[in-house]
Amino acid sequence: MEACREAYGKALLELKAQHPELVVLDADLAEATYTKYFRKAYPDDFFECGIAEQNMMAVAAGLATTGLMPFVSTFAVFATLRASEQFRNSVCYPHLNVKVAATHAGIECGADGATHQAIEDIAVMRTIAGTTVLVPSDAAATRALVFEAAAIDGPVYLRMGREKLPELYKQGEEFHRGGSKRLRKGGDVAILACGSRVKAALDASEILEGEGIHASVYDMYSVKPLDMKAIEEAMRTGLIVTAEDHQRSGGMGSAVCEAVCQSGSCRVERIGINDSFGRSGAFCELEKIYGIDSGSIAAACKKALNK
Amino acid sequence: MNDKEKEIAAKAAQMRVLALKAISSAGSGHPGGSLSLADLMASLYFGGWLHVDPKDPHMRDRDRVVLSKGHACPILYAALTLKGFMSQEDLMSLRKSGSFLQGHPDMKHTPGIDMSTGSLGQGISAACGIALGLRRQGIGAHVWAFLGDGELDEGEVWEALTFASAYHLDNLTVILDWNGLQIDGSNAQVMNLESPKARFEACGLECVEINGHDLGAIAAAYERALSCHTAPFGIIARTVKGKGVSFMENQVGWHGKAPDAECLGKALSELGGR
Numbered sequence: 228m229e230a231c232r233e234a235y236g237k238a239l240l241e242l243k244a245q246h247p248e249l250v251v252l253d254a255d256l257a258e259a260t261y262t263k264y265f266r267k268a269y270p271d272d273f274f275e276c277g278i279a280e281q282n283m284m285a286v287a288a289g290l291a292t293t294g295l296m297p298f299v300s301t302f303a304v305f306a307t308l309r310a311s312e313q314f315r316n317s318v319c320y321p322h323l324n325v326k327v328a329a330t331h332a333g334i335e336c337g338a339d340g341a342t343h344q345a346i347e348d349i350a351v352m353r354t355i356a357g358t359t360v361l362v363p364s365d366a367a368a369t370r371a372l373v374f375e376a377a378a379i380d381g382p383v384y385l386r387m388g389r390e391k392l393p394e395l396y397k398q399g400e401e402f403h404r405g406g407s408k409r410l411r412k413g414g415d416v417a418i419l420a421c422g423s424r425v426k427a428a429l430d431a432s433e434i435l436e437g438e439g440i441h442a443s444v445y446d447m448y449s450v451k452p453l454d455m456k457a458i459e460e461a462m463r464t465g466l467i468v469t470a471e472d473h474q475r476s477g478g479m480g481s482a483v484c485e486a487v488c489q490s491g492s493c494r495v496e497r498i499g500i501n502d503s504f505g506r507s508g509a510f511c512e513l514e515k516i517y518g519i520d521s522g523s524i525a526a527a528c529k530k531a532l533n534k
Numbered sequence: 535m536n537d538k539e540k541e542i543a544a545k546a547a548q549m550r551v552l553a554l555k556a557i558s559s560a561g562s563g564h565p566g567g568s569l570s571l572a573d574l575m576a577s578l579y580f581g582g583w584l585h586v587d588p589k590d591p592h593m594r595d596r597d598r599v600v601l602s603k604g605h606a607c608p609i610l611y612a613a614l615t616l617k618g619f620m621s622q623e624d625l626m627s628l629r630k631s632g633s634f635l636q637g638h639p640d641m642k643h644t645p646g647i648d649m650s651t652g653s654l655g656q657g658i659s660a661a662c663g664i665a666l667g668l669r670r671q672g673i674g675a676h677v678w679a680f681l682g683d684g685e686l687d688e689g690e691v692w693e694a695l696t697f698a699s700a701y702h703l704d705n706l707t708v709i710l711d712w713n714g715l716q717i718d719g720s721n722a723q724v725m726n727l728e729s730p731k732a733r734f735e736a737c738g739l740e741c742v743e744i745n746g747h748d749l750g751a752i753a754a755a756y757e758r759a760l761s762c763h764t765a766p767f768g769i770i771a772r773t774v775k776g777k778g779v780s781f782m783e784n785q786v787g788w789h790g791k792a793p794d795a796e797c798l799g800k801a802l803s804e805l806g807g808r
Contacts, residue, residue: 250667250670271670272670274666274701276697277693277696277697277700279690279693279696279697281655281656281659281689281690281693282659282662282690282693282694282697284659285656285657285659285660285663285690285694286659286660286662286663286666286694286697287663288649288656288659288660288663289600289649289659289660289661289662289663289664289665289666289667290663290664290666290667291663291667292598292641292648292649292660292663292664292667293663293664293667293668293671293673294594294667294671295667295670295671297663312653312656313653313656313659313690316650316652316653316656317649317650317651317653317656317659317660320640320642320650321640321641321642321649321650322642
């Protein structure tokens with residue numbers, strides 16, 4: 228069990244060895260985003276920006292014009308909403324090589340409550356032209372996606388949560404822009420999940436299996452671009468259920484719906500936050516309250532299958 | 535005026551003519567804030583302060599110019615035209631589809647533009663990043679950033695100036711085009727912007743206040759900016775919006791309105807252009 232944010236902090240150290248142009252920016256949250264490891268190891272390439280995310284984002288854009296590769300870290304709600312126009316106009320419009328690696332996304336952020344729980348960030352970041360949106364589901368995926376983000380020339384959003392997540396992958400597993408992972412194969416329903424909901428989807432598939440329903444489970448870690456082959460494969464089950472710790476509207480599930488519309492027809496049920504704000508509490512309770520836990524995913528599958 | 539100042543004055547007049555022609559041809563744009571900036575911009579590009587090469591616009595050690603008040607780009611495009619980065623024909627394509635001259639600066643497509651700007655407050659932050667990036671890589675180039683006074687309403691400006699000072703960005707010079715007018719009225723009518731120099735100094739900049747149309751004062755300020763090695767340098771330049779065209783001077787209405795053929799003719803005759 229390791230939090231993606233801690234894996235991110237460690238990965239930056241490895242990345243620096245391969246990418247000397249790497250610099251890291253944070254907005255007084257280096258302890259929480261784990262960029263503190265980088266700060267300690269490479270103090271001259273770590274830029275503390277203070278609690279001023281808008282400035283931080285455009286400073287990163289300026290740094291990128293000189294050939295450096297900034298990774299910008301803070302909580303997802305500030306990175307993608309407070310500094311969203313800076314990201315759009317100063318980073319994405321000139322397609323600069325800035326990576327936004329944000330943590331504490333989703334209601335998984337927990338006890339801090341609604342103000343700190345980004346549940347709109349995927350929607351915002353995926354609609355800006357030229358972005359790549361990556362959502363790791365465990366520590367090994369995080370490490371691999373940090374390297375993948377660095378290999379992409381242009382803006383990347385890396386979305387991470389707060390909680391420790393169970394291991395789904397071995398170190399060394401490969402992850403690519405536009406890819407996905409099928410973690411389970413079943414013909415009755417395909418559950419497409421991202422982030423912390425991948426494990427919940429696997430748990431849901433176990434529940435369903437116990438009731439004779441065979442579910443495929445996909446880790447859609449590349450929300451933009453999506454893995455179209457995986458979606459076409461998932462459509463063949465006749466029912467797709469998406470699961471994410473994000474607003475239903477505009478998130479990974481919406482992206483899947485857009486892809487399904489293009490490819491043919493398939494029923495899609497979306498599990499996510501239903502047009503409301505989060506609240507304080509332990510995530511193990513919040514996920515049930517907001518209906519994004521494994522039981523809710525399994526129930527949605529059964530309901531759609533009329534079982 | 536000495537010979538150098540005469541030469542700069544002639545360039546500034548040409549730039550005003552070119553900028554107004556381009557705006558008029560486009561049918562939209564921002565003449566007031568372009569004209570107020572003309573003498574500061576002409577001095578920078580033709581006073582020998584700037585190490586740039588139109589044949590190699592992406593030269594690694596070039597000095598950078600960031601027009602944070604991006605809407606004044608016609609005057610920057612005019613400077614770049616006279617400097618050889620583009621042709622007058624290119625300049626007259628301003629704001630038209632197919633042109634590489636966007637309504638606000640676009641670094642991806644326009645030679646000589648070092649940062650895409652236009653959304654106020656962001657250019658100055660980017661200029662800080664550029665200055666920091668250059669210094670981190672041991673590149674001894676200077677960054678010149680032009681701010682508008684209305685732009686000071688944006689909180690990000692103060693974040694950026696504080697950042698510049700915290701990182702001792704002595705390779706950054708911030709020039710405030712203090713023409714006193716924005717869209718909805720004067721600075722005072724829109725928002726309290728008194729004492730910008732004191733505000734800049736409170737953020738940690740070393741500052742000088744000058745008449746932004748006095749070529750001698752501008753040159754002295756630029757020289758001081760380059761020799762200041764203790765802090766980022768701020769030039770608070772008092773200017774006249776619409777400077778050089780009598781009927782545009784100090785008129786809020788000429789912030790974002792293109793002159794029609796008749797107005798353009800009058801303006802050009804005042805500026806000695808055709």
